Amino acid sequence: MxxxxxxxxxxxxxxxxxxxxxxxxxxxxxxxxxxxxxxxxLSVTFEPPRWAVPGLLSEGVTVLAGLPKVGKSWLALDLAVSVASGGKALGKIDLQPGPALYLALEGTGRRLQSRLRTVLAGGPAPRGLTCVIECPPLDQGGADQIAGWLDAHPDARLVVIDVFAKVRGPRPAGMSSYDADYRSVGEIKAVADRYGVAVLLVHHTRKAESDDFLADVSGTNGIAGAADAITVLRRTRGRADGVLLITGRDVDESEHALSFDPAHRAWRLLDQPAGELALPDTRLTILAHLRHQPGQGPRQISDATGVAYELAKKTVTRMATDNQLHTDGKGHYYATDQTEPRPSPPSSALINHGIDGDSTPLAPSPIPLNPSEGTSP
Incomplete structure (x- = not known):
């Protein structure tokens, strides 16, 4: 019927x-x-999506991809701890507490214990966090085991599977790689949709980065196609900063700048725009200085930062061309999200604006001591 x-x-x-x-x-x-x-x-009222981490992890399946050893597992574990304890995700995002399941499938209990102690940094362990180190492939009982845990924890907010390769299982004979990838993500998506819970799949990216970060995800497009959201963690070797790129059905496409605390293996959200992390060092130095001292010219920037004057002058010009800075046309530069002050009322003292932005008051024209001196009318 x-x-x-x-x-x-x-x-x-x-x-x-x-x-x-x-x-x-x-x-x-x-x-x-x-x-x-x-x-x-059109008349049905649906519940809004439940967020494990507002703006980052909504109900459904999110893939967290990155190169090996880039810090994906530390990020995933920290998110699970934050959700279970109701703390702040990435040091800034307030969370509602709820049970979380963390499947650490690449290590041992001893290693997981060590990592958990590092993340907690001496704090109490959240009672709402369940840690597991073994799980069969999703289509061989793994999905049922996760569903069983969700049945026992109806208010659960997050499930983390680290790593996805451990539960995806072998590709069925005769099935294309795309279909196999789509099917494997679909197994856990069915669970996520049924229980209205966020599931985070930790996965790998290809070695070569692409202009389209979706293409970075290892495997076929079936993984990105079946998932509700994709996040890619990029980090330049030797730098303590990274960028988290996000797109999905219920999340706005965005980039978030992160810092990494090596002592606690913790990623933290920065106020700094993510695009600035990709700037060359000279541009980044100049931009950081102008955020604190807006409206300066090349000479002042050079004196304050140690960047050679000629290099500073060329760099600010190029940054203005690339829309990384803007200028008032008088040699003063500002970050693109800043505004220059309104022009001051006319003054009797003339101001000489050099090409480097230095402002040097000129002496007023001398008043003739003798009426016969000066310019004839």
Missing amino acids: SADRTEPDGSLVDADGRTVPPEESAWGETDRAVSWNAADL
Whole structure:
């Protein structure tokens, strides 16, 4: 029997007004509505997506990808601890506490204990965090085990699988790589959708970075296609900064600048725009200085930062051309998110604005001591 409409509470109703038992749905679902008349669909009130980490991790499947040893696992564990304890994700984002499941499938209990102590930094262990080091492939009982934990923790907010390769299982014979990738992510997505929980899959990226960070994700496009969101963690070797690139169905595409605390293996969200981390050192130095001392010219920038004057002069000009700085046209430079002050009222003292932005008052024209001196009318 098919359903003709759906009540606001999600129950299915047939053309005669009879409530359709879930098992009678033509689509085979037994616990939730999956089909609607289009007009009735517009009147249904759905619950808003549940966020494990607002702006970053919504209910559904999110892939966290990055190169080996870039810090993905530290980020994933820190997020799980923060969610379970109701702390601040990345040191800044306030969270509602809720049970979290962390599957650390590449290590031992001893290693996980050591990492947890590092992340906690002497703080108490959250009771709401469950840690597991073994799980079968999703299609061989792994998805059922995760669902069982979710049944026992109905208010759960986050499941982390580190790493995805440990539970994806072998590719079925005769199935294309794309279909296998889509199917493997789909296994855990079905669980995430059923329970309305955020699932974070830790995964790898290719060695060569692409202009489109979605192309960085290892495997076929089936992984990105089946997931609800993709996040890629990029970090330049030898630098304590990284960028988290995000796109998805329920999240806005964005870039977030991060800093890494090596003592506590913790990623922290920066106020600094992510794009600045990719700037060459000279440009980054100049931009950082102008954020604290806006409206300066090349000479002042050179004196304050130690950047050679000629280099500073050329660099600010190029940065203005690249829309990394803007200028008032008088040799003063500002970051693009700053505004120059309004022009001052005219003064009797003339100001000489050199090309380097230095402002040198000129002496007023001398008043003739003798009326015969000066310019003839």
